Amino acid sequence: MGLRRGKTKTILESSIDSALLAVEIYNKPRTVFRVENYITLMVMAWTRLFHAHFNNTIGDKYYYKSGKKYKLVDGERKAWELNESIRKYGQLTESEEKNLRLFIALRNKIEHRHIEKETLDTLIFGECQALLYNFENTLVKLFGEDYAINENLAFSLQFSRFITKEQRQAQKNMLSSEVQDLVAYINKYRSELSEDVFNSQEYSIKLIAIPKVASASRNDLSVEFIKWESFNPEEQAEVQKVTAIVKDKIIRVEAVNAGRYKPSSVVKLVKENGMADFSINHHTALWQKFGVRPTNNADDPFDTNTKFCYYDQAHNDYLYTNNWVSFIIQLFELDKMRLEDLKTSNNINVTLSVSDFE
Structure with a gap:
């Protein structure tokens, strides 16, 4: 057209x-x-x-x-x-x-x-x-x-x-x-x-470069693309054997939530380390203040600080890391922040820089 x-x-x-x-x-x-x-x-x-x-x-x-x-x-x-x-x-x-x-x-x-x-x-x-x-x-x-x-x-x-x-x-x-x-x-x-x-070629193109050592004609192209769909099942099986030799194996671990905590677990761990008055409301105020994760219904729920937090798509919620628990604990142990600082009236919409408190 x-x-x-x-x-x-x-x-x-x-x-x-x-x-x-x-x-x-x-x-x-x-x-x-x-x-x-x-x-x-x-x-x-x-x-x-x-x-x-x-x-x-x-x-x-x-x-x-x-x-x-x-x-x-x-x-x-x-x-x-x-x-x-x-x-x-x-x-x-x-x-x-x-x-x-x-x-x-x-x-x-x-x-x-x-x-x-x-x-x-x-x-x-x-x-x-x-x-x-x-x-x-x-x-x-x-x-x-x-x-x-x-x-x-x-x-x-x-x-x-x-x-x-x-x-x-x-x-x-x-x-x-x-x-x-x-x-x-x-x-x-x-x-x-x-x-x-x-595994779709529309998501990611997987290529294997194998030298073409012989050709029926000297006029042939040095590089050829052959569509996967053009191979019959036997030929596809042979190519799979080659890929097993020349490529690194990618292991996709399904236990992606190991070592990550729900907010209630974070609160429990912080309390166990001496902050008996620490609550879910304090935790919410902290992730908001430090911009650790986006707000609910954000356009990009994956836009987290992955040192501290990950979006769990399967459950449509957020999980927090050991680094986040340690960060919270040291905030109070080193008197870098007080619980009073986390009241909603204390300009909670102002995002603080993590590096200033580490």
Whole structure:
């Protein structure tokens, strides 16, 4: 579907430009803030893709309203953000949506962080690749093959030397606490996916690089993509044998709540350490003051300080860590805070910095 010059085409071209720039930045190994920029630009590309679709189908109506009036930001109508656009579109598969929502959450988490680390690059490579593939598939679905962008992309070159187990462990040990929080968040997010979604190519592209040592023709491509669905069951079984040899085994532990506590258990532990008057109300005031978790019905319930708290999706509540219990205890043991400071009248809406009290 060729679009005439107009608002829809302008938004769509901006979406495609954002995606191409994201890939260009990601494929430059010495680029500063490589992963951060890729995620930010791809979220922008997806948002503009949906806006182009809405403009093309329902017109200039993809904005938030309060009653009959549009919500304004700096005098401009506030357009639907990506979360809302996904909901309004309503045609993504579960795997596509889970992939996209992961990056929305990561975009929010990395806004004020520097995460340029090889370990994190490797950790989310499959999701990054799926995010791009899903974008192009949706682009073509909405606007036709004329707007396919795969012909503009090339495979990035890879170094072949393997990183030793000891080197990789040393890199992990050097990760900042902020990056460790992100890694913990990603692993937690994956652990709550169904097996079908986790194994889907729409959620994460799993690739195995095997040198192509022979070819029937010297004109053949050096790189070929073969769809998994094109293999018969016997061929799929053979590939699975290969993957068992060349890939690290990922063990997904289901006991994700070990060592985590409900609020009542936190209160009990704090009381056992000398704070007999500590209550649930005091605990609520503390997590609010230190921004440990979002409020109920927040847009992103996973947006927690994972050093202290995790969202338990299965039970739609929050669990707290040993670090949180220790933090509370030392607050009072070292007289950094008093119970009187936790009264609701004491400006409870002001968020305090954890680092100022550690």
